[in-house]
Amino acid sequence: MAQDPSDLARFVASHGGDRSLKVEESLGGGYVRLRVAEAERRQAKHDIRWVEDAVIEMLRNARDAGARHIYLASSREGSVRTITMLDDAAGIPREMHERVFDARVTSKLDSVHLDRWGVHGRGMALYSIRENALSARVVDSAPQKGSSIQAVFDVDSLQERSDQSTWPTLVEDEGGSLGFRGPRNIIRCCCEFSQEDRGCELYLGSPAEIVATARSNVRLSVEGSALLFIDSLDDLPVLERLKLAADAGELLQVSSSLGLDMSERTAHRILAGQVTPVRSVASHFRKSRRASRAGRKVDLARDRRGLRISPEDLGEFSRTMERDFAPLAQRYYLSLASEPRVRVSHGRVTVTFEVDEGD
Structure with a gap:
């Protein structure tokens, strides 16, 4: 009779303690070689030490999957922070919705991405997020239809910056390099990501604002008479479903199915145009940069030769x-x-x- 692996694990733990499941080999002198799974778990705890770290990993994941538009809904109730990200990237097959949260699972077999936050493409981002979250799941996704991914955090366990409402200020130093000043909150993470990856248009707001923004901005891939042959909105890319919801009830149902919870009253307000769509994150600091340049006097006598280091x-x-x-x-x-x-x-x-x- 086949032995249930979970029963075997419990048997080993009961006789050898949890240590037996963590250690691959005892090397003597107090040194041990950890099992791969335990080493990965510890690394995941180190990689994600703030909610903002998880947000960056979610954004990098969408970018590497080919997203050109990312909609990030952020909300908090009590000590629970919910992040829901919708994009128009390549999408995830249904059979992989759970497996993508396993360690070392990646679609980037022959490539990794090196950016200001380090190496990406090891297959550890979503695993690290789930290890540090109350829950993390693919809400909806399919090939060529984009994705909706949601992560829920207990901020008493995984901290976030205390000020989550202040937008950072874009500053330019004497050498002409641009950077942000302000609290290292979710907003600043989004600003730094938008500055780093100009190919992605990122929108940040509450669930209601994100729904209103998607309805305003998303371009349909199917138009006119072709819409008559669509049996269900689920056949469309995730972002287009929000745009084609016909009434408040349907908008409420579609939003909920994508992880964007709201009341029916809020759905009515969105359809009535009472919820203002948000501007892209990049447009915020582009505007502030233009304003700062407009008010700056040009010093023609200044020596603009600067040090350049590779x-x-x-x-x-x-x-x-x-x-x-x-x-x-x-x-x-x-x-x-x-x-x-x-x-x-x-x-x-x-x-x-x-x-x-x-x-």
């Missing part, structure tokens, strides 16, 4: 600074929230060490 040398210098920071971190029980940031401006090289606020 990205490779900047990366190597950052790693050197991280190693040199280690003795201070050990002495004062500090840990870095990210790798040291090196900024080069006119006559100045600035290194910023961002210390984890939990320390």
Whole structure:
């Protein structure tokens, strides 16, 4: 008779303790080799230390799947933060809706993406999110129809920045480099992502605002008489379903099926045009940049020649600074929230060490 693997795991745990399921080999002297699953779980806990980290991973995932438009709905009730992301990316086959949250599962067999947040494409992003969330699921997705993915977090367990309403300020240093100042909240994460990936148009708002924005912006892939031959809105890409909902009841049903919960009254308000669509995240800092430039006087006598350092040398210098920071971190029980940031401006090289606020 075949042995149930879960029964076997419980038997091992009861006799050898949970340690037996974590350790692959005891090397002596207090050293052990962890099982792959345990090492992955610990790495996942390190990769996602703030809700904002999870948001960035969700956005990077959509970008790497080919999304050109991303709609991010964020809401909080009590200590529960809900993030629902809709996109027009390649989509996920139904049989993979659960498997994509397993470790090392990726569609990027021959490629990885290196950006300001590190390497992406290891198949660990969604796994890390689920390990740190109350729940994480593919709400709806199919090939060529985009996706709706939702993650729910307990902010008492996985913290988020306290100020979630303030938009960051776009600033330009003496060397002409652009960056953001302000709380490192979800809004700033979205701004930095939009600045990094100009090919994605990102919208951020409440569930109601996201529904109103999608209805206003989404272009239909099926028009005219072809719509008569569609049996169900479920046959359409996820974003187009919101646009084609005919009445408040249908809009409520479609929104709920995509993870965007609202009241029927709110659905009526959206159809009546009483919920204003949000602007894209990028349009916020483009406008602020134009305003700052318009009010700036041009100094014709200023020497605009600046120091230029290659990205490779900047990366190597950052790693050197991280190693040199280690003795201070050990002495004062500090840990870095990210790798040291090196900024080069006119006559100045600035290194910023961002210390984890939990320390």
